[in-house]
Amino acid sequence: MEKYKHLGLKLTPQRLAILSYLDGNKEHPSAEDIYKAMSKDFPTMSFATVYNTLETLRDKGGVLELTIDPNKKRYDPNTAAHHHLICMKCKRIIDIHKEFSLNIPDEMTEGFDLVGNHVELYGICPKCKKSS
Amino acid sequence: MEKYKHLGLKLTPQRLAILSYLDGNKEHPSAEDIYKAMSKDFPTMSFATVYNTLETLRDKGGVLELTIDPNKKRYDPNTAAHHHLICMKCKRIIDIHKEFSLNIPDEMTEGFDLVGNHVELYGICPKCKKSS
DNA sequence: TATAACATTAGAATTATTCTTGTCAAGTAA
DNA sequence: TTACTTGACAAGAATAATTCTAATGTTATA
Structure with missing residues (x-):
């Protein structure tokens, strides 16, 4: 939790859930993957929240948006150049x-x-x- | 016209039009760009034909499908590695x-x-x- | 010519993503 | 506390890109 402070965003339960799902995740999940993973613990979380959070994270440099997959965006929590x-x-x-x-x-x-x-x-x- | 024979496809007027539009094109156009360019000479050409042709060309190695742009696919007629x-x-x-x-x-x-x-x-x- | 195979069109359907609106919760100032 | 402000959220509508479907047309070949 502390570790996300530098991003400078309000750490709501939804954001923390998405952040900790991404943390260390090597699968390069899509927005849908994340949404599905969330719906276990947060059955009411909406797609809009997933997209908003990912957009915010991308802009704050907390996540990379990959365009490699022609059909959807994929997200990579590893923001070091690689x-x-x-x-x-x-x-x-x-x-x-x-x-x-x-x-x-x-x-x-x-x-x-x-x-x-x-x-x-x-x-x-x-x-x-x-x-x- | 001859130059496209190696692709092994039937060279219909629509396909030839798309091929010659792409030939030498450095703009990396999207499907929509191509569709718009076509509609001057082929006002009846449909989006489906553009997509079908691009898919066929991609599979035959006649065009590269670029995923660089997060919002749409772009097409590159230059199939040499670059x-x-x-x-x-x-x-x-x-x-x-x-x-x-x-x-x-x-x-x-x-x-x-x-x-x-x-x-x-x-x-x-x-x-x-x-x-x- | 007949037949099979492929190409085209128009539009519907699908998928990923963004936008809109109303609501709610946290923080702040009086 | 109360009123106000701000940002976050949910739900679903809207949009954009792409794919699919069904009907028709065209071409090549037996």
Whole structure:
């Protein structure tokens, strides 16, 4: 609970529930996943609250919004810069905590002020290899 | 026209129109952009045809479906492996035709068979820098 | 020509997300 | 405490992107 103070938001029961569900979660859940998980302990929590909370968290830097999945947004509580390994079959997303040195020459960046980078590695995971 | 034969699809007028609109297009248009562009010459073309064609093209390897934009899919006729420079303000997407050597050690890939990779560089473009 | 296979259209349906409205709860100032 | 303000919440409507369905049209080939 203390650990979320730095986000600067009012820690309501709903927000705490979402935060602690996300905390340490490696599944990169979607809004729906979160909503479903919440409805056990908070049967009255609405989708709007899930979306509002995620939006607030995203803006405060408490969560990353991933666009990797073409069909929905996924959320990642790990806000430290990292990369992703994606199974093209089962859509599983695995974090990679390694820095890739990209060596980007200035003439490549078209005058942009670069803020960050994200590497996606696509492939087929071991489970999906077997079952095909 | 000849140049699309390798895709192995029936080249109907609608498909040719979409293909030639995409050919050389650097804008990474969305389905809606394509639909609007089509309606000049093909006022009866439906959204379903645009989506069907894009899906077919994607499956045949004639176009890349980009998930960079959180709100919609974008399409890229350049199917050679390349990377993207993204303006976080105006959402402009610029192609980067440079290979980054990623040096991925085996223990990072969790047993995946890697197929490809995609690097996204995020920043603010010169235009948006001025206007802020 | 007949038939099968595929393409197209129009619109309905679905899915993910955002918006609107009314209500409620916590905090603050008198 | 009381009144006021603010932010949070729930419920459901609204929207946007995409997919599905059913009917029709077209093309290729036997």
